[in-house]
Amino acid sequence: MSLLEQEVPGVVMTPDHIRSKKLPWPVDLGIAVVALAVSAAVVYGLGIGNWVLVVVLGVAFYLAGMFAAASRVEGRRSARNRLWKTLIYGACLLAILPLASVVWTLVSKGAARLDGDFFGSSMNNIGARDANGGAYHAIVGTLQQVGIATLMAVPLGVLGAIYLVEYGRGKFALTVRFFVDVMTGIPSIVAGLFILAFWVLIVSPWFNNGTPRFSGFAASLALTVLMLPTIVRSTEEMLRLVPGPLREGAYALGVPQWKTILKVVLPTALPGIVTGIMLAVARAAGETAPVLLVAGGAAAINFDPFSGNQSSLALFVYQQAGDASRYAPDRAWTAALTLVALVLVLTIAAKLLARRNRLS
Amino acid sequence: MGDYPSRSASTRAGGSSVTARHARSAGSGVSPIPPDDLDGSRPPLGGGGALPRKARFSMEAGFRGLTTAAGAMVLVIIVAIAVFLVSKAVPALQANTENFLTYKAWFPNDAEPKFGIAALAFGTVLTSVLALIVAVPIALGIALFLSHYAPRRLANPLGFVIDLLAAVPSVVFGLWGRDVFREPVQDLSVWLNKYFSWLPIFGGDGPFGRSIMLGSLVLAIMVLPIVTSLSREVFQQTPLMNEEAALALGATKWEMIRTAVVPYGKPGVIAAVMLGLGRALGETIALALTLGIVFNISFNLIQSGGNSIAANIANTFGEANATGRGALIASGLVLFAITLVVNMAARAIIYRRREFRDSAA
Structure with missing residues (x-):
């Protein structure tokens, strides 16, 4: 009798059940909201900066909170995977900002003298x-x-x-x-x-x-x-x-x-x-x-x-x-x-x- | 760099080894005039005296000589660059009344010329290294995103856009850095100075703005597309077998990237970074427009200041006399030497790993 046929009562061996536990996305979103709120409170409460600092601190808080939560639910390796994925997506977003600004300035300011003369x-x-x-x-x-x-x-x-x-x-x-x-x-x-x-x-x-x-x-x-x-x-x-x-x-x-x-x-x-x-x-x-x-x-x-x-x-x-x-x-x-x-x-x-x- | 049309295929159809072998054996076996028989000492191959004798001047030899000359032209140019720069730099260096390597100011047009490369070389290296420190992690992140995270439908157009950005002329980035990017950097500098002035790099009493930080950030934005484009190529070449083996052993996606993709791509990434460094060291106009042009050696990043060899050439060339031009050429020679060393190191790394020879151009 092979291992697969040994039916343990209450356990169904389908891929969905074999999967490990995942952090549900509402929790993820919740952590992000809380992180932003906390960072806004800190920054404006102490008066040490403007919205840019709020975003930067918020991202840092979110990464820390997400890592902690995912470590508890999914385990350390999976949490690290999640952290790096977020960082890589973040790098992409971060780079797009200045490059988009270059293109936008070029078009908006360059149109000023775009005439026959x-x-x-x-x-x-x-x-x-x-x-x-x-x-x-x-x-x-x-x-x-x-x-x-x-x-x-x-x-x-x-x-x-x-x-x-x-x-x-x-x-x-x-x-x-x-x-x-x-x-x-x-x-x-x-x-x-x-x-x-x-x-x-x-x-x-x-x-x-x-x-x-x-x-x-x-x-x-x-x-x-x-x-x-x-x-x-x-x-x-x-x-x-x-x-x-x-x-x-x-x-x-x-x-x-x-x-x-x-x-x-x-x-x-x-x-x-x-x-x-x-x-x-x-x-x-x-x-x-x-x-x-x-x-x-x-x-x-x-x-x-x-x-x-x-x-x-x-x-x-x-x-x-x-x-x-x-x-x-x-x-x-x-x-x-x-x-x-x-x-x-x-x-x-x-x-x-x-x-x-x-x-x- | 990064813009060469598809090169990953070169390892397959008709790679160099195949072509070379066939061209040679077929040529010497069938053609009446063996292509490797330059002096005509051997008798014609393939069938007695019916074939024509080798002409004294054949088209084959002529064409071969022409292409060889074109190839040798590259060496001639490299040597000529060194020779002519040295020949114009030496008179100015002899007229110099200060030590060229240690003096920190630039007055070559005076009656007693005084100039030194120290501050310029320091500024060049500092801005380039800072630019790489900022750009490389982000560039690697984007490269991994494009090669392993993004869906193919998003990755292809995004990669195309990155390649296009690598083609944008540097003067445009310089103009943008001076007219647009300066204000946010100035705000950031004031903020950093307010809270972190106990760190020497963020100290000083202003004015802030056209600083080392602005210059290196603009440089970082310019280097970003190049490093991204090259490392993406390298990451994409990771053998699928390695990736799947890592996944089959239960690795998460990040562990797969760390254990299969990164080690495989390491030489290519190092070469890409070195090439980015070469680009950053030689960058002229963007730095001429964004640096504060002050001759000093200081690690202060946010105070107006900073200068680089190339920016100094662009800025002071207009009012240089004969000695001044010689002095600028001497500084260009130093820049040439620095970039030559960096590039040769990068190439040596690429050449050691044959897989990357045709990829990371």
Whole structure:
């Protein structure tokens, strides 16, 4: 006779009965209410703070009370489980607050100057008392700098990734791979200083009668340094996803390796590569520090990235934020909203493209 | 980081080892020109003299050289960064009349240049470490929530939003920190000062506001999405078998996470934290907008003050002369060295555990 068939009178062996005791949710809620009430009484009774402190103390009291009650009813291990679950949910709520505040401020304050004038005019001849003025020059600068940087970084990055996946063997390839990863973490200001020391102070005097000169192209160079490792990494991952039999099929037909890579491997991985490139472009578009150091910023429209100061949207935000005019904060927030919109459109498009990618 | 399109799959279909092996053997066995036969010393494979001789310059060798050059470019850039920064920093350092490593102020534009990195480096490290202390527990909580607690229907869009937040430019966070977040932090500082002024970190008589605390909290909010996104990836990779084994032994959900998920994800989490630290150390604009820009070494968190290497570069670059620029480049070199060490340590940790090599980018 097995254990299960031994019917003990009054005990039914179903999963519901095997379950251990649980703290009923009304008790849980009750503890929360009591904790808040106690903390409100303490805080306002002693006069030591406002509602924020009430909430903070209330949460602490609730955690302590809940832990004590659950320990009695459910046992210590289960109580600890409950405590950590509450803490993890709490962390999520806590993080959402500031991030939601950022988004809300961005939209509400950014809407102030969202008019045609902002997108159609520059800051040229705009004094501290002028309410108008816009970011046209900055938008032009951002598009040109990021465009040129993309043109330089994409071929270099994709070829580098091809080397790492298809050709690279041995110590040299490992070193390159390691330093690509390390390069991902180079601060943008260091990239800016590098281009300042290399291009602006040493190379640009050759073209400019011996005086160093800021230019949008220098900013593109700095952005290239920042984009390159991101593009190499993402392209490399995509190339590794291309199935081996595809390559073998091409080799079996007598296609040389370089042609296989260009005609078979790259087209297969293309959607993923484009996704990575768009994410890198989005990150580069938001960089302020390199543009500040090597493009200098300008108030007027400059369509020539190879000579003269240029601005960019991110730099425009920074400069307007530091401006004493009472109209400057509005311009800064609207430019920030434009910049975030640009970056988010790129990022969302990249993510949607990644979702349609058949390889991943 | 964190934005690379799906990488957990790379361990399956056509992983590196498979591809490499097949590409090599198929290439040298079938192609008339063996791809690994660069100098043409070997006779052509696969069928007597009917096949064409190896050309002196083949497309294969050319393309291979091109890609190798592109790969080597990365090393060239890293070395060039070091070389050019050093070459511009040395003249300024020679003109410096104080000790660069211990002097605590920044007057490089004077006739007798005086500048030192001590206060700046201290501020950089202090703000970054404080930011991580605040951000990492919360980020790990969110990562666990997304990977193990939230229902899938909620976790996917929420993870998407976190990834989007990681892409928001830092200047936006800086602007928000200065215009919006400053007031609550100021209130908190006044409150802390009122009741906890016996603690040196909360002492002082004001003014409060643009303080180390504001800077590091803004930094924490910026680092949060990055650390969350990376550790979520790592937690999601925990083998289901390990989790189920823990549950089958009667573990509660938290015990399962503590015994199966956390130990498995530990190297990845450490790497994520280090990468977050690297990001925080190099952050420029957000700190330039939120710190009080005072050159001193003080652990007081709430009084207006604080400075960092990157913020100092952004703030003083506009009025720097040749020596001043050299001094800023020298400080950038220090920052470069610090971040390089942090990043290399993070990478070394990732590389030790192969599973995370393709995940925690």
